[in-house]
Amino acid sequence: MSETITVSGVVATPPELRRSSAGVPITSFRLAAGQRRYDRATNTWVDNGTNWYRVSAFRALAQNGIASLRKGDRVLVSGKLKVRDWDNGVKSGTDVDIEADAMGHDLRWGTSRFARPEAPASPRSNVEDAWAPEDDAAGGEVTDAAPEAAGPSADPGRDAWAVPGDPILADGEPASSPEEPTQADVPF
Incomplete structure (x- = not known):
């Protein structure tokens, strides 16, 4: 399954930068998207579960993401949703991944300042x-x-x-x- 979605959440793990065997930069982190609802009986907001995603970004987005995002930042991530079932013989489960097309700070929760990276040396x-x-x-x-x-x-x-x-x-x-x-x- 591959759908395009946008998720608002919190960077739950420190973003990690790796490189593929071809040298392509890849940044990944876990994203926690909590759901809340208003409980009229108690007149309070209550947690209604958290959805967890593994976010992966490639190339320039990966480099800009590793330079910009920190654990605990509130972010918006837009990309392709990939849901995969797995079974390793002992355990089984489902992974929910987002291959990011765009991501950045959620300005509802704070401010951010854009900075254009220096031009690469490649021609x-x-x-x-x-x-x-x-x-x-x-x-x-x-x-x-x-x-x-x-x-x-x-x-x-x-x-x-x-x-x-x-x-x-x-x-x-x-x-x-x-x-x-x-x-x-x-x-x-």
Whole structure:
């Protein structure tokens, strides 16, 4: 069985990085996805079981995952679900695995800051690998300043990338704002 799912849960084991015989990086960890429900009789939230998954990520996702995720982090994982029955003669069971296509911190529970990894040394020509701030089409310098450094009016929810020619300036204000409608322009 192979279905695409998205699971919200907690990284339950320290992520491990291994390499395949071909040298492909593989990061894996256990993910605990707890279920809760509201019990009207006691007016409290009660645990309703935990589903356990083995998450595996490959290549760049594996490298970024090992650098970003720690045991106890709340994460979202999206990927292919694989359910396998096993029997070793003494015990039998079922493994539930997710081959991750995407994963990251669950921002419902905290904050995270994105950082683009340095470009690999290989001469690949993928768009992802070729991008660098100095290659920006505007030709200007790209700065990564903290929102506080951009000024008191900066929007804290917006990353403070300041690119010349960007329609949103570093101070958080649009380059040109449309006129506000007057009372006469608004129909009742």
